Amino acid sequence: MKMAFLFLNAILIASLATFAYASDPSPLQDFCVAVNDADAAVFVNGKICKNPNKVVAEDFFFSGLNKAGNTSNAVGSRVTAVNVNQIAGLNTLGISLVRIDYAPYGLNPPHTHPRATEILVVIEGTLYVGFVTSNPANPNLKNKLFTKYLYPETYSCSQKV
Numbered sequence: 001m002k003m004a005f006l007f008l009n010a011i012l013i014a015s016l017a018t019f020a021y022a023s024d025p026s027p028l029q030d031f032c033v034a035v036n037d038a039d040a041a042v043f044v045n046g047k048i049c050k051n052p053n054k055v056v057a058e059d060f061f062f063s064g065l066n067k068a069g070n071t072s073n074a075v076g077s078r079v080t081a082v083n084v085n086q087i088a089g090l091n092t093l094g095i096s097l098v099r100i101d102y103a104p105y106g107l108n109p110p111h112t113h114p115r116a117t118e119i120l121v122v123i124e125g126t127l128y129v130g131f132v133t134s135n136p137a138n139p140n141l142k143n144k145l146f147t148k149y150l151y152p153e154t155y156s157c158s159q160k161v
């Protein structure tokens with residue numbers, strides 16, 4: 001009897017150990033929908049979290065990227081951004097999206113996206129894109145320019161540092 005109890009105990013301990021090592025640790029929470037009410041609740045990465053019980057589908061929704069931006073300006077381009085300010089549910093998720101409209105010969109002035117990577121997709125026309133390495137480990141690659149012409153269905157990934 002004592003032997004059987006020990007055996008069962010061994011099985012129980014073995015199965016607990018399996019559960020303990022079988023999965024990744026869970027995140028603290030799935031989302032932190034941004035709200036502007038400072039009394040609401042918890043700060044995560046600078047924004048305040050909406051009470052999860054009050055989150056609705058609209059917190060993860062945006063429409064309007066089908067509308068062309070007005071490119072009548074000095075640089076001949078218009079960036080329409082979709083980030084945490086348009087989709088509050090993107091808060092802390094590390095993802096955003098933009099639509100950029102260009103007039104002929106329009107440009108998006110050089111800029112940086114610290115610790116972020118972007119992917120470009122051209123829907124219509126031709127776009128000359130590029131990035132400059134800023135602080136690579138290899139000194140031969142310091143300030144090296146990488147450029148490419150993009151056409152519809154051509155994708156380019158650039159790491160901005």
Ligand SMILES: *[C@@H]1O[C@H](CO)[C@@H](O)[C@H](O)[C@H]1NC(C)=O
Pocket residue numbers: 070071072073
């Ligand atoms: C586009 O912007 C220009 C300059 O601000 C403005 O004059 C024009 O009315 C705008 N066009 C549209 C369709 O909003």
